[in-house]
Amino acid sequence: MAVANVQVSETPLVLYTLRRADDALILGHRLSEWCGHAPTLEEDMALANMGLDLLGQARELYSYAAKVESKDNDEDKFAYLRDVRQYRNLLLVEQPNGDFARTMVRQFFYAAFADLYWRAMMQSKDATLAAIAAKSEKESAYHLRHSSEWIIRLGDGSEESHRRAQTAIDDLWSFTGEMFAVDDSERGLIDAGIAIDPAPPHAQWLRTITTVVNEATLALPASNWMQQGGRSGRHSEHLGHLLSELQSLQRTFPGATW
């Protein structure tokens, strides 16, 4: 009966894989919160679709992390039996959905990164990560196209949508820097050709973002102050609530099989 948190041996490769898995799970979970409540039926389906893509990525990455770790953990133990301080996702993806503009700006910032990231990761010397990247790249290319189109529609749509989109950009901007941060544990993987150096994609990400934001008649904030902490488990207050919901059954009925 394991209601307690699982212990994870966070070797560099396990930690690296869990970080990406957590990004995908938490963002996928956020998108799934829209199900049944979106502005149009078409968008309800699109949000669920992207949520499903991300959940699929998370499951593959968790399973790989479990294999690398070679302990007793599996995808569900990682997802359901780690506490907020053990989660390693970006602060950006745990931010609440807010209005539709906020959800789309969050998606746009992340997808513009993920698209470049997964494309580069297809060259990883780790065959499993390269294979996951090949699948994820196709999905994130669609997520980027979908969210870019909405940013343009909202920014260049009505006065109200413009205002909402600009507010979302201003509010979420400080969470984008973390996507490109590298710590010591990742540096070794980059040197070994397993992980990619996120510095070159950063410049390209900024170009993509700027082009779309300009076309949307919106503006990027002048501030360069960036929040950090998600990668080492220092999260916003929002993640704990998300996890208490996500984990409720596993925590209430320890050891049950579903």
Place this chain on the structure above:
Amino acid sequence: MYTQALNTSDADDRNVEDAARAAAFQARIDVDERIEPNDWMPAAYRKTLTRQISQHAHSEIVGMLPEGNWITRAPTLRRKAALLAKVQDECGHGLYLYAAAETLGTSREELVDAMLAGKAKYSSIFNYPTLTWADIGTIGWLVDGAAIMNQIPLCRCSYGPYARAMIRVCKEESFHQRQGFEIMLMLCRGTDEQKAMAQDALNRWWWPVLMMFGPPDKVSQHSDTSTKWKIKRFSNDELRQKFVDATVPQAQFLGLTIPDPEMKQDEAGYWVPGPIDWEEFKQVLAGNGPCNRDRLAARRKAHDEGAWVRAAAAAYAEKRKRRQFAQAAE
């Protein structure tokens, strides 16, 4: 309107009843020909189908809410992905059915507005709450199971677009039904608490599911004309009986008890349920079910909060058209 423009050359007289045309129409139905959107049809046929297909579409969309209630709490990642995909399927069914209803000449917006105003009905089953994870299994197993019983005959419905929509919907529903049964199987093979959860869900859903087939034949309002037009091929009681006979052995296999002490098997082998409380059905239909207000409120909230998004998309499309026009004029 989201569908392609239809031939409306006979728009002026399509509501005019004409004995010769009506006879020709019925003759086509009698030899199992499909009626297509551009064909002449009696106004009452159009009205009946518009009502039935749109109610079906509303049911798919409102039906997303009770199951959506568990997406964020699904107990494993596999269950979470399956449930999200399932609820997404329901949304797809709704879209598909609204498109089929639009071929009869009423726009999706009008149909949705009628539902949000409380004027159009949706299936009463979705006015019951999902309290535990076992409810998700039970909905798949029984609610989707009952829906399939209702919908398989509709694949041969006389109206072409509805019949074709049903073929696709039924394929997905039978997948959902198996998923639901598998959730129940896991619970019934699980801990004592899980088994109790499964039994409790069956206790709460059994009678409302039997009511899904509609009032008993002796009081059903629509059946006669619907049968003549081959919209309905089996009576409410016939379908209910089929469902009960299919479900009892499944409950026995799961080791669950159907909450009907009066139910017995007759000499011919049919399972005969005890009396259904039609007063409960009437009350839920009248808006007094446990979740009627919540369901409508949730759909209205999504609609109202999405208004600025839809307006923005329309404003942008308009701007773009003007720019393209201006460019072309240069």
